[in-house]
Amino acid sequence: MEFPVASSPHLSGQNNVQRVMAQVMLALVPGIAALWWYFGWGVIVNLGLTSLTAVVCEWLVMRLRGRDPRPVITDLSGLLTAWLLAVALPPLLPWWQTVIGTAFAIIIAKQLFGGLGYNPFNPAMAGYALLLVSFPADMTRWLEPSVLGGHAVSLNEAWQAIFSGIPPHPQGWDAVTGATPLDHLRTELSRDHMISEIQRDPLWGNLGGKGWEWISSWYLLGGLFLLWRGVIGWRIPVSMLGSLLAVAGIFWLIDPEIHPSPVFHLFSGATLLGAFFIATDPVTASTTPRGQLIYGALIGVLVYVIRTWGGYPDAVAFSVLLMNMAAPTIDHYTQPRVFGAREDADGR
Amino acid sequence: MAADLAPPVWDFHGGLHIPDCKALSADRPIIEATLPSRLQLALQQHIGKPAEALVKPGDPVLKGQLIARASDYVSANLHAPTSGRVVEIAEMPIAHPSGLSAPCIVIEPDGEERWAELPAPITNWAETDPAELRERLRWAGIVGLGGAVFPTSVKTNVTGRQVDTLIINAAECEPYITCDDRLLREQAGEVLEGARILRHIVGASRILVGIEDNKPEAIASLREALSGDDDGIEIRVVPTKYPSGGEKQLIYLLTGVEVPSQGLPLDIGMVCQNVATAASVADAVLRGRPLISRIVTITGQGVSRPGNLRALIGTPVSELIAQCGGYTPQVHKLIMGGPMMGFALHSDAVPMAKGSNCFIAATAEEAPDPPPAKPCIRCGECVKVCPAYLLPQQLYWYARARNFDQTQDHNLFDCIECGCCAYVCPSHIPLVHYYRFAKTEIWASERERQKAEHARRRHEFREARLKRLEAERKARLRKKKEALEKKSTSAADDPKKAAIEAAMKRVAAKKAAQQGNAAPPPREGDD
Structure with missing residues (x-):
């Protein structure tokens, strides 16, 4: 037969x-x-x-x-x-x-x-x-x-x-x-207003801009669903949000009157959408476990840098695109150590 | 001693929890297969060089008679599984992934089962030199019966190496296969005896038997066989997870030590043997019997009565299936080995070999035709399940692009082809197929390179030889010349000859002067 x-x-x-x-x-x-x-x-x-x-x-x-x-x-x-x-x-x-x-x-x-x-x-x-x-x-x-x-x-x-x-x-x-909250903040800061003054504007909610903070929260919920289903890994969202919070936190601690709080960064603009839905696009992201941590962390840093000193109010799109370019290089240098790899092989 | 503490079991990275489908055949006791109408024995059923046939068509053979001899160190003997007559030696289709033909000896059984004279049993094996025992395994044609079919006498040759642990692989992690499970349930003592002999051969101090926890009866049977004389043998139950039966994975599960990348268990003082191999070792040493049969699982929804048979090597698969009630109408594919690493046979007219542990007559639901592959979206599911910590998606990318240098930089040769990556791939890419392709291409180019290197060396050697011959010839000529010159200079001592020569010179000089008036007259004794 x-x-x-x-x-x-x-x-x-x-x-x-x-x-x-x-x-x-x-x-x-x-x-x-x-x-x-x-x-x-x-x-x-x-x-x-x-x-x-x-x-x-x-x-x-x-x-x-x-x-x-x-x-x-x-x-x-x-x-x-x-x-x-x-x-x-x-x-x-x-x-x-x-x-x-x-x-x-x-x-x-x-x-x-x-x-x-x-x-x-x-x-x-x-x-x-x-x-x-x-x-x-x-x-x-x-x-x-x-x-x-x-x-x-x-x-x-x-x-x-x-x-x-x-x-x-x-x-x-x-x-x-x-203006969006991020845009508003940016304009007001450039007019030398203090954050405590800016936040008196009715635009502001508890975490970010009114309305916006809720939209972000629902994205977060969707992101947690994806994590639970195993559709995305934890590395990119965690490292991206972690680095953004860390960088924003440092500046906020230095002077909370000219640097918005890390929580504001988290719940404004496309941060949470980006962390769970955009940066995690597997095709364009780094694909090695360690590489994903680096990739996500650098997106977080770039988001802060572009939001604070760049020419555009939000920064997720540009940060992701820039890191897309870097992904192959990151992958190249972050191969995991294979099973049984000799310690002296090449230190990976 | 902390005997009440369960020995630690490590966990390897990745792997899969897949339905084991062993219930189909696990409760069917081993039955002796009936004598087939003909036996077809491939000269190569093992890793290494094919064996050399020692019989001709027409020769009568006895059961257990050596019919083909190992042709190299890494090769294996082949014995007649029953008595009868050799009817043909020719190229025939065998169980091979690409449906290739290979030289086979065909035996027509005479039904008398007359045994050839067998070597004497070695009952005092514990006092016997390991080399002698290894020679017995070599004679018996024993190879790794877990599927790798590497000659056991070679694998147990640990001369000059320190071995402390013998691992007995009873994991049987592939779905469907139950031959090792049945062997342990019915003949655990035989397996342990073989393990002790192997331990003596490799000089190990302890034996670890690794078995998955989905085989409680086999575990109980092993424990029972062991009760009383626990002479350094430990039964270690590991969680059921594919591919825990991979050599490197099992060693890690049991000891927490990683076999070096592209190295051998021997490099960390371990040797790993399959349970069926251990049983055949016991048979060869204690009874002097060669490897002429094995237990094979016939299973799947595509066969009427799944079961476990002890069948002669060389039995056509179609006869094994017939003994299990034949196919059901739903049969779709025929797989040799497990569903994860086995290969699909194009026909059941091929014989079972030493390495055939299982044949699955699978329905379309059990072994579905893969849907068309979609592009890789680099989702990394494959990375999560790879037990070798590879990046299957990157390997695929480079293999597809024929960028073989990069595949090697990404440790292609650490891939054990377990198939976990392809199993979880949402794009249904036949990843393992790509890795085999890349490996084959690299081997081929390596062979080419070696051939070219060989040719270059031969060319250089020839050039050097020609040069040397030329130099020798010149040296000989020079010597001759020198000898001649010596002769001529020695002639100058003879006054008579010197006088003649002087006279000749004078004549020549005169002639020259007369012709051109240019040359001054030579003076005597000027030369």
Whole structure:
């Protein structure tokens, strides 16, 4: 009797790429819901726009490469990129900017390098960085969170604003938009205001900015879910948050009037989103156990450096992209000591 | 003595907890397989050089008769598993991952089971020189029966090395396989006796038997066989985790010592032997019997009555399956060895060999066809399970890119091919396949390099030889010339000859002067 042959092992676990991606997307849902709660329907419209664009772009590229687009689209990696980009974008960004950012992420940052697994840079962050440097005004025009008594943006208003540029408020954009807490802090500090003065602003909550701190908390919850499921390892989030807290803590201890507290750094901007969802992107991160500690720690340091002395209010995207570049080198120098390695071999 | 303290068991990095599927066959006692209609014995069933056939087609053979001789130090004898007639010696398909053919001796049994004359039992082995016992193992054609099939007489040759521990590998960590479990349940005493002989051969002081905790009956049987005369033998129960039966992993589990990378257990004063090997050692020494049969597990949902058979080496797999009730309609794949490290057979017309511990007739649910591989997302799941602390994802990357220098920098040759990485891979990449490919390529280029080196040396040697011959020839010529010159100078002493020569010179000079008027007349005694 004849049988088909295959290479060992003949057993295989239940895990697959689609499942990994789906779990990350699931873990994003609480954060997305919080964003929607505080910033209204623009978030959902953005999510739809980036998702649609990502799928169309992947389909297009796979057709151009003469391959079956189905396995690529159904592995969900493109959709995950779309979601990560969507949650990083201002809720009422003009639709064509959203489309450009997504298309850049999928076509240039991901597929031109060979698709999933071959991209050296985190596609979502590459798309975000492109938009930030190209359209800085639009990209920093965030809505006021609804908890500040701001206007709750309805689906219709969001649609109008995104596709037709009509402000969701009769008194124009200024009535509904404002600086993010990080941006606000930065501006005020540059005017030589003390932190204790700045924090009197109604924008401030207990941990970070009002609303923002809750969104961050929901990202943290999603991140803990991923850790529990074993989808991500603890090394990158712990080392990134640890180093950010440590560096911020040192400066805060030196002078808490001009340096915000480590807790503020933790719950502001994209720190927690970055630590659990962005920096942990396995394709672009360091892959050795020790390398991941170094990789995460350096992202934490860079986030602090760019936030404090850099030209942009938030820094997660640039920090991750910079460390993406360093990942292969880190991997090269942090190979684990193999089983039975002789002590005198090369000290690894 | 702290006898009440359980001996420590270390834990190795990585590994997998997978369903062991041993219940299919673990409770089936070993039964003697019926005599097959023909036996096909490959000349190479071991690591090393193939054996040299000592019989011709048509020759009658007796059970236990030597039919092929070890052709090198690392090689193994082969004996006729039963009496009968050699009908053919030819290349035939064997159990090989790539379905290769190899030279085989085919024996048609006559059913009489007449034994050849066997060497005398060595009952006083404890007073016998280890070299003599090793010679017996070598005669008996014993190889590692755990699957590695390395000649046991070579592995136990520890001349000049200090060995303190003999490890007996009873872990049987691969799912499905139960042959060692059954052997221990039914013949633990035989295994321990073989272990004692092996201990004497290698000169170790203690024996550690490592066994996974999913075999309570075998553990009880071992303990019972040991009760009373615990002469430095310890039964160590280790947690069930694949691949605890890997030599390096088991040694670490039992002793906390790592076998050096790309080294041998011997480097840390240990020798590791499988339980079935130990039993065949006892058989060879105490009864003078060669290795002509072994216990093999026939299992899987694809066979009607899974079980454990003691079968003759060379029995066709199809006959083993037939004895277990044949295939079920769901059979999909036939695997030799365990599902993690064994290989899929393309046909059941091949014979079982010394290293065949298990055949799994697997259904499509048990051994599913792998889905198409997706790209590596470097998730690092493989790093978590690698017992060798390798970076499988990086090895894959470099093997795929044929960057073999980098694969070696990433310690490719420390890979034991356990398959844990491929098992957990979410992209279903056949990682082990890539590592085998890289290893093979590196071996091939190493062979090429050695060949080139050999050719270069031969060329240089030839050049040197030609030079030397030339020099010798020149030296001979010079000597001849010198001898001649000596002769001619010695001629100058003869006055008569000198006079003739002087006269000749004068004539020549005159002639020259007449012709050109240029040369001055030579004066006498000028030369």
